[in-house]
Amino acid sequence: MRNKIDTSWLRESATFSKPVIKEIQRAAREGIYDIRGAGAKRTIPTFDDLLFLGASMSRYPLEGYREKCETAVTLGTRFAKNPITISTPITIAGMSFGALSAQAKEALGRGATEVGTSTTTGDGGMTPEERGHSELLVYQYLPSRYGMNPDDLRKADAIEVVVGQGAKPGGGGMLLGQKISDRVAEMRNLPKGIDQRSACRHPDWTGPDDLEIKVQELREITDWQVPIYIKVGATRTFFDVQLAVKAGADVVVVDGMQGGTAATQDVFIEHVGIPTLPATRLAVDALKDLGMHREVQLIISGGIRSGADVAKALAMGADAVSIGTAALIAMGDNAPEHEQEYNDLGTTAGFYDDWQDGRDPSGISTQDPDLGERLDPVLAGRRVANYLRCLTLETQTLARAAGKTNVRNLEPQDMVALTIEASAMARIPLAGTDWIPGYSGKF
């Protein structure tokens, strides 16, 4: 029998921590980088580093549950003949059929429709299930153009030109062969079972001047009916947002580095892009600098989890937010009832992020028909709706406490920052001071 070793005195290296050692061992064994789903896991400044100042002597609050606090937002008022109005300032972000099961896409549509908001297609095109169960559907126009066709384009309630996403700005995608079912292969016009590469840049334009013409082409094809969004991953956000406005966007979507992905290299997710917090402030600065704040609507995404996150994004100047990962969790991703199967996959509920490999026990990030059948789209849709309602109520709660009759009336002056980093990034004063690091009174 071996002696039990006392490990309590052992000092773990900050440089070569246990996870780092494990990753080096894995890389040496497999010879390839780690690919996974979800967004950045590293500790970064977030909306959690801001606090609201409730009403006090100088402001009075609204009565909870009794006094009206409006949540509806209209998107696409700049050029589109038919802007869309969502009942809550929370939309469902683009996630592809292929990455997600048909059941999951249907559930997202059901949930969004139940609360009067929009959902979004993804790489791979529009499925009848998603269109049929989504009252408001945003059709993504992506570099791969998988499944892209003018009939579906004209069925959309809005079009989102995807330049980049927060998890991998500057990167394309890879749907691994094990997730390529007959149906996915047919929609994407590629052989079954091969890794499907999604390009990192569009095939027929190369810069903002070209994009302006491309946006006009999309408007021409859809007879100027629907709003056109431009989505960028958060990097050089100030300039990207200004160029998106120049290119003719009705709505700009900025996705911070916490934004999820179905399959991307871990090194990309963790080391490229900027957090949602500074990206929000930079995007609002860019719109105000052009005199286009509120003329062009701003949607913020990347790590939105709670009504507090929603309220803080709105207070910084966003018009709405998008959720992706949180919606998957609401549907049942990482649910404890699948614990045994998570264990069989070498993980545990709460840590499962191998959304790329198609073996998701919850039936969400899979194309396996048996696994997909596990997800009841009606029940999962109901969970999404419940979650969206909860976020909306939380947002209203904070807005009422700040004395606002409309959630979009929240403003930066309603908040303080808890940390120097968050203060500098959000340009919100450090709590208890009037100090904003690096701020000289103008941007």
Place this chain on the structure above:
Amino acid sequence: MREFDLQDAEVRMLNQALHGSDSEGQAIAVVNPGGKHNVAAGAQFETQVDIHGHVGYYCAGMNQNARITVHGNAGPGLAENMMSGSVAVKGNASQYCGATAHGGLLVVEGDAAARCGISMKGVDIVVGGSIGHMSAFMAQSGRLVICGDAGESLGDSIYEARIYLRGEAASLGTDCIEKPMETEHIKELKELLNKAGIKHEPAEFKRYGSARKLYNFQVDNVGAY
């Protein structure tokens, strides 16, 4: 014959007309296009469109069913994402012509610039002259016929599309190889040339396609990525 003079009329008026079902079976002439962008974008019905002059970006983009002829040169993105019908250019075409197109026939009687047929998804493209670099990059399906020469990296990362080249390629892209011309390919090429109205002997062409070595990511191929 209905005529749109783009010196006076907006492109919007032309495209609106092409989106209406009453354009079915009509013949439309477009004069003085003046290099304007998005001319005849999103046509939906079996309409004959003759454009007399040069056009800018995305002419005939996402075309469905219409038969569109440009009696001049075309700017970037000609017939991008075309679904069906046909587009013909009497002169030259700029870069990305036929990008991501799913169906139909695209004929460029002159030369086509870089990235011709990039990510094509089922379209047939026949180029009477030569094409630029990185053409048929990530081409998924369909057929690209080049009667002249091809620039560097022809067919890089090609999937199941077929390339027929009469002249020489400056270089082949990753995973693109020459393949034997069998009887079926001679027959297929002859039909394509006939449809395009371009006369060449199919036996003068070589066929290129995917080696299919990069279809699934393998670390042993890291030098190819």
